Amino acid sequence: LNPIRQVLFRGHRSRQDSFNESVKPVYLGLTDLLLKQAETIQDEEARKRKLIEARDTMEMLKTAELEDFFADECVTAMKGQKTTLERTPPQTAVLYPIMLPDYLALLLILPDGIKYVRVPVPWEKIRDTVTEYRKLLQNRANNRFLYKSQQLSEWIIRPLEAELAAQKIHTLLVAPDGPLRLIPFSTLHDGEHFLIEKYAVGTIPAISLTNLEPFDKENFNILIGGLSEGRQGFSPLPSVKAELRDIRKIMDAKVVIQDKDYTIDNLTHEFKSDAYSILHIATHGVFGGTPDQSFLLAYEEKLTMDRLENLISLSKFREKKVELLTLSACQTALGNERAALGLAGVAVKAGVKGVIATLWFVDDEATSVAIREFYRQLRKPGLSKAQAMQNVQKKLISQRRYWHPLYWGPFLVIGNWL
Template identity: 35%
Template sequence: MAFGMKQTRWLYVSLSILSLCLAFTFTPVKASPPVTTPVLSASQPSNGLEQGRNLYQSGRFAEAVTAWQSAAQQYQNQGDRINEALSLSYLSLAQQELNQWEPAQQSIEQSIKTLQTAKPSGDAIIWAQILNTQANLQLRTGKAETAIATWQQAQKYYEQAGDNTGSLGSQINQAQALQSLGFYRRSRQQLEQLTQKMAAMPDSEVKVSGLRSLGLALHAIGDGKSQQVLKQSLATANTIQAKAQLSSILSSLGKNASDLQNPEVALNYFEDAEKAATNPNELLQACLARFKLLVDYDKLEYAIALAPQLQQQLGELQPSHNSLYAAINFAATINKLAKPNQVLPSKDLAQLMAATVKSAQQIQDAPAEAHALYQWAQLYSRNSQFREAKELADKSLNIARQIQADDIIAQSAWQVGKLYKQQGNKTQAISAYTEAVKALKSLRGDLVAVNPDVQFSFKESVEPVYREMVGLLLDEQPSQTELMQARELIESLQVAELDNFFREACLDKAQQIDKVDTTATVIYPIILPDRLATIISQSGKPLRYYVTRKSQAEIEQTLGNLLVAINPVSDSKDREKFTQQIYDWLIRPAEEDGAFKDTKTLVFVLDGKLRNIPMAALYDGKQYLIEKYAVALSPGLQLMAAHSFQQNKINAIVAGISESRSGFAALPAVESEVKKISQSVPSNLLLNQQFTSKALGDRVKSGNADIVHLATHGQFSSRLEDTYLLTWDGQVNVKELSELLKNRSGDSSKAIELLVLSACDTATGDDRAVLGLAGLAVKSGARSTIATLWPVKDKAAEILMTLFYEQLRQPKITKAEALRQAQINLIRQTDFRDPFFWSAFVLVGNWI
């Protein structure tokens, strides 16, 4: 009996790992799926358990259910309670794959009840494994908190049994469940501790699986170590010849490489994953990932050749959780194309979605049914079959409402809104768009956890919803109510973009700072397809609205021309022409209206490519904007803490790297800059070797600095992984930097007043790179941030920064005004009068 139990333990473990490998890519659950201990190869007795295992392994889940039901009945008749309990646990696992949630719940409850009546009652390892299945079910049915508690129980049993690997798997599961609840930081800390434990483990399938799951979890939270961990998982799998796991690891590496914009590397991984596949589902997933990559990178001739093969594979799979989502993703990838008929005839795709809807109904998978209806409606809409599209979109939306699936409500309500708009029904369109935006807001940080394989990308599925609704509200002559709605939407879009950038909901402040400073005017320029809309907001006054009738392409062309012309080697007449053009769009209409009569500071909430433009350098034909007003940028006023600066209590941490380091050029003037600043204000100075990430963190934590001034290389990008700062000991990712700066026990009253980054750069050619700057500005907890939009000559930076701190010490001066005075000094008193040298410096956040 003891030997038989050992065999069944390995069988259980093997099935759990199979579940992981099969379910990970296409599961709609808002969390990474669970990790469990894998099989260490053991021959199984020829019985219902083995039969079920073979069926499960080949993706035939319905037949596996039948086999395990039979095995459970057989063991019950024999009075073998432990094997009966295990059979019921496997049965629950297969039912979960078929989205049979109620039967799966009944099976696991019966498994636990059976094990409780067993004599002996089953040892710790059996309990641990059955609780693992229960927690898996709890997580997949949206009960993440309960799942964490169950995995904690399972962990105790694993530890009681001396099974360290099982304990480790349970802890990884807990960390992943934490993500589904939005606790990304806690999850990351737990996962990093687990990485260290796994480093000391001998090579085994446990380690392979754990590393792969950890790599995927790190990828989900934007941690750059994910690729390294996945490669370690692959190397370990190859060393011990864990063939059953190779395909899923290779697919994971391919998706990671694709996200890192390495398509050739990704393609090689996907091709290798196809060759390594040990079951039809793995083969399909790798093939589908390759197809999506080819479409995304416009290699249609190869995608066209692959489409019929995928269509055939999809038709051969039994209806299951994975096969449904594979079909949905196939349709979603094709629907993104300008000419989908090139890849697959519309009638074939429509038939596939009709079959997918039918299969989803058959296995009672309501989310999959709603997703399939949405893709089917997309197809009809593309073919101008608007009545049929509307009918399907309504069905999708109704199902999504019934199951309270915000991710599906967002996309289906958006689709319904677009169809109403196409019919000219503005009122109904706005109502549908409002429902879509409400759903997106409720998702917030969960957007990262919503399955990316159902095409829920920010750029394609979130941003357009906000923009299209703003366009609807601002049609013709908008009312004050519509203007307020549009302003709130633009603010919400800024929040959503930053949440998406950090892959978590991190912005919870809600103070309207414009009510604190009545001398400020807030300008919201919004780039729409056919116009540039500008909303002007002043405390206690009605909103003003101005519109410039220009196409988006023409607006963006002018912005691009200005960025080229800002370089000192360009023709100054071109620069004046373009800066004046943008001045005429954004400033002159309101100025001529007398809107800025009592204004001291202009605060811009910038949109799209406008973010890369230095507002201070806009030119009215005689003067730069900075010569007339102080200028600040904001990622949205609701994000800014309303708090004024106490100049008489300035205390700073000043750090810099002047020497060449990590392949970056030397910044000779940095040493002079940081020394002058540290003489100007009471400071802790960290120069070159002293400026490590640990030293900075220690100073922030132990000190009471109001200002943190960092003069070093860095880059802002729209990609989290490419936004960093250079310290002596290497690059510090923006997330790590924000956590270092926030390291004051979360006490907001001790927040840093001002963060200055005087030698950083925005990623060349990255239209959304300033997101990195705005993200750091908000996430660091600093009330204000000063940084540069492009690399500035370090001598100019030294002069400007020294002048800025001298001004900041003046009584009753705002941060924006101190920066303005320093910039005016460069224009009028130095050789650095060209806008290139002074307009790169921008103040983001609280300007007072």
């Protein structure tokens, strides 16, 4: 299927769900077969090879899903060297939670190889739990989210805890599939602690689509843009002015494009004039079920995903490329898996190594507090982006006002976490 899939869809996509109905089940069916074969193999090396084959099938599926979402077979082809990973860096693990019809498969890549755990929970039960959990996370009136949070943690995290502890894992990267893209794994609760209190957590679209070069903290140039005024039917973001001012100071930024100056033309001019390694955008961002419904608000226009890709591609042939894109006020449609897929794939589409973004729109003040603190943490030597965000989220959890995951949960480190 993989060699002919591009021919099947090139230039022709009749219905939004034809991929999920006709193509995705083939990849999942093959993954299911490979995992069942692995369960019967006694030889450890042969079993590991079969598990890697199952993982690689899911990697192909994730690539295919992004190409389908962005209706662009080139979106994953031109993003540089493909990454393969059979062992992770020290104290780092990559988790593939794979929802299959009758069970949940947990594939865990560790510094010493790959592990597999089968959890007997059917697809529908996980989907229903995740859907309800996402709704509860966005309701600060009570703590009813905790029951669903602990249920999901019991299925997804607890079976792996002994292995994670034995290998002293401090960073857990998740390549979620299907409905699991709708929730931030950092918010899962074991009855005593949130997952983020134990691990730095990152989200990757697929390891093969993730650049593993560490972030250069010594030589960076940041372009800051934002919109505090209410425009095009969107509400004002009053905290943005102070956010941009403080980030300029923390990151020693030379250029800030704000409010009426925050236009696509001015952003383009800046990218043509100078080389930037960080782009920070503080404005309403919407991720809908299609690329056409996904955009970042500018003063007069909307910055679509295609326009964002074109903007960032201006740095493609420079020595200094855009490494980090921060979107500090974006949201995905509640319960829309394709919207969450689009957000997860924004780093790949935009051609940047990593993205900081939010799954839902947070209290304006809490967002500004979190983003300021993220950059302060990022400047510290020896901290990865995932660890910087972990420190931010732990700090918010420690304050009674912001303890509820509504405030800190939606912040995601997507793609490169280093």
